[in-house]
Amino acid sequence: MSTTTTPATAPAPITASPARAADRTPRPAPEPIPFTRLLGVELTKMFDTRSGRWLTTSVAVTALIATAAVIAFAPDTALTFDTFGTAVGVPMAVLLPVLALLSVTSEYTQRSGLTTFTLVPHRHRVVRAKLVASVLVGIVGIAVALGTGAVGNLVGSSVAGVDTVWDVSAAQLGGLVLAYVLLMLVGFMLGVLIRNSPGAIVAYFVYNFVLSTLTMALAAYQPWFADLQPWVDFNAAQAPFFDGTFDATAWAHLAVTGSLWLVLPLAVGLWLVGRSEVK
Template sequence: MTLLAVERIKLFTTRSPWWCALITLAVVIGFAAIIAGNAPAGELTDVSLTQFGYKSGMAVIMVLAALSVTTEYRFGTIRTTFQAVPNRTSALLAKTGVVAILSLVIGEIAAFGAWGLAAVMRSEDLALNTTGEWISVAGVGVVFALASVIAVAVGILIRHSAGAISLLLIYNLAVENLVQLIPKLGQDIHKWMPFNVADKFVRGSGTGQMDGPPLSDSVLSQGGALAYFAGFALVLLIISLVVANKRDA
């Protein structure tokens, strides 16, 4: 508990988490407002469409998570942390846990805020009546939390803010889509790319009438997609912890 408290204090005494949280909320809820305000009457029937901006919000969350660890490497405070807590794994797990919890909370506030605003603005029935509809909203926070774990792991591995953030954003926003251009194998590989699979968990197969972003082509069920994405995050975190324990701070 002491480690968690220390990491919480370190995280919230910097400005970046506050700004990233506000930007995430603005992006996710703002996209919902745009969709709700411009969709033709009677066509916004899929709850998942209220989460149109969750991927952009997730990108900001990953920036927040990466900065939480790379900033310590940049200013050398990570050495003080490791001197105070010789067990590097414990210290880094505490940091990861605090960031993941914060990301979960931000994600849930953003997702339910976006859904609530769209429901108020529209005449269609956007009530959460099915498990899939609940996942489309409540699942955003879960994906944000797991994405933050991935970002922390990348930050530990790379240790430089610019490099870690660039890699995360380029991969999340471009690489997975570009993989589809690989002749013959591209589509098959894309089905198993982690963020594409995470999108399957959040949005499922889709049932709405209104055109939106392409649905995930993952072959997994929503539950399987969550397990796959969580497993990917866990493996990457374990690799980063092993590397952190073997090299100099």
């Protein structure tokens, strides 16, 4: 006769009592989330945080300082579009990939991924949106760098009283766009691979500055490596695309080094994003 607590093996069924529950008319299933919306959201998220704001501000400030410095200090013969474009573009090339990197890592380090990946349970859709957003930012970035460079060139040459020199070819422009996209992809790749903001930022600077210094030093002292270097060093392989001197060999170098340093780790990173738990 005695009643004891409900045993674990045979849980008592929960009975529905309130009639109110049935009152709610079934709602039509909502429309799926279009990719363009995710892209817009991810673009906004790159810039609407404190770190995003500061990075963008730093890029703008360094661009202004660099342009002013060229006008103030460069010899008149150097007041060309190329000089101005490079002055603005180099700091931007260092800072913009950090935006791409943070767009991925912040979901983990700031743990906002708990909300992001709950609102969009298909992680790869979110990550693809971040990838496209990063590439777009890279393309807009180079456009802004060149635009600023063009204005600097016009102002600089008129201040100095010299002819305005437009010494950037269409092929060089194409190479620059490609180089910027690759830089953004590197930032993105380190983001998905490491998924931790401080770790990925350190890796980014090692990847861009320490590695290339090491390979250059190694190539300088070890003749056997000097021949090998163009097929191993991804940074060196990108250089011809920045200065517009790329040929068939440069493309081959880029393809080989890019597979090793970008495509392979990117594939691993994307696989890890799909598997790792968002805590």
